[in-house]
Amino acid sequence: MSDLNQLYSEIIMEHYENSPHRRELKEATLKERGHNPLCGDDITIYLKINGDVIEDASFTGHGCAISQASTSMMIDLIKGKDKKEALRLVQKFIDMIHKKDVDLEELGDAQVLQGVSDFPARVKCALLAWKTLQDTLK
């Protein structure tokens, strides 16, 4: 049970059920869809970028608790950051999920997703948003 506690912690459920970032962003300058063809998780990330700074960000879509919460937490983290910093944090998150030693504090709420690394079948769900953002900003 302790494993599931980690996977479906209160904070993850909160992001899943009541994310403040779940909306369309009318003034978005970048819009990117990401999906896991094998399981059907499907998200769209909206970014409003001014110069190098991500001024606003949001997402829409559907999928499991992990994919949706992870997306919401990522938006939390990258909003207000410049592109380079956002990409650095994305890499950090990906490293965490791949069980590499990273400084978790920097990842904010998203650090609670570390537990996903013990559920190999769910790693793709956690990474979907981050990989999508990486592809968009690169």
Place this chain on the structure above:
Amino acid sequence: MMDVKKIREDFPIFNVKPHGKRLVYLDNAATTQKPESVIKAMEEYYEKLNANVYRSPHYLSVLSTEAYEKARDKVKKFVNAKSEESIIFTRNTTESINFIAYTWGMKHIKEGDEIVLTIAEHHSNILPWQMVAEAKGAKLKYVYLDENFRLSMKDFEEKMSDRVKLVAVQHMSNVLGIINPVEEITQIAHKYGAKVLVDGAQSVPHMKVDLKKINCDFFAFSGHKMLGPMGIGVLYIKEDLLDEVPPFLRGGEMIDEVYEEYSTFAPPPLKFEAGTPNVEGAYVLISAIDYLERIGLENIYEHEAKLLEYGLEKINTLEYVKTYGPMDSKDRGGIISFNVEGVHPHDVATILDEEGIAVRSGHHCCQPLMRYLGVPATVRASFYLYNDFDDIDALVEALKKVRKWFK
């Protein structure tokens, strides 16, 4: 009455305790577990008769060739085909269907022709026909379901015309469990001069299939969904089409004479089996069929019907679970697709897994059907001969826990 406890003892996999729990294996539509006799047969093949087939005159080659041909004969009788020439070994159902698409399909389907499919088809019975349709300028037509989640025969008859050259239909749905009236479908299709391909991946392991009765032109199924090994599948081509279907792959074993510029082919079925075939897989398939016949396909079907009835009744008592499929268990295999309100199927499957329950979640390679049902994905529990009421009770109890996590 089947003795499930005794049957379960034949399957070593049940010694595995996932997360320390009893294994409740409900993912049989994806693949089935293997009895000890089947596992032993794999070893036996390499210990006692391994050699390449049809080529060498030595002792072992004679043994392996005999074993391979015995497997063909076994399969022929198992599905009541008329002749051995009609039984072609492939890797799996997907390869069998692609085989017909690339050979018969590419040769005989022309611009303006139509291919009729059902909306519930597995991707493996959709994508090959999309390929043919695109290459040839043919059109795909889908038959939809009625209000009780069964194939609408009215819609089917409306889709049929002289333009239709092929009807490609599943025998049993891997999502809804519905068993389609393929005999009647074939009769109607033949009236219009269309050929019929039946995807039997889900039916052959769970019910008595009689190809003479169905009378379809092509039939495909996989060994691994019927207690056999992965990597061996079957394609049936009706006797009168064996000459009309060109070879799929070309190379060794399938030839008569080879010249610098052209070649002639061996008679069927060898003409369709280029290269060294999966002799081991075919040999082991004999053991799988032996096991199924010892229990009896009628008994297995009846047993799964009881599981289905019990499962539907129990699961439908949970007001936050929605099942998809006909409300009755008539002409329906042991498959229940469902969703838990407010919980994504992947989360359901992960929580069930913690309880030792193996189910599949996702679109089940049926995206058009999912779209038609208006759901992104479902959870699927699929039964086989080693499942019992306890497994269903375990599933229902675990679903109550799912609800607790997602209140």
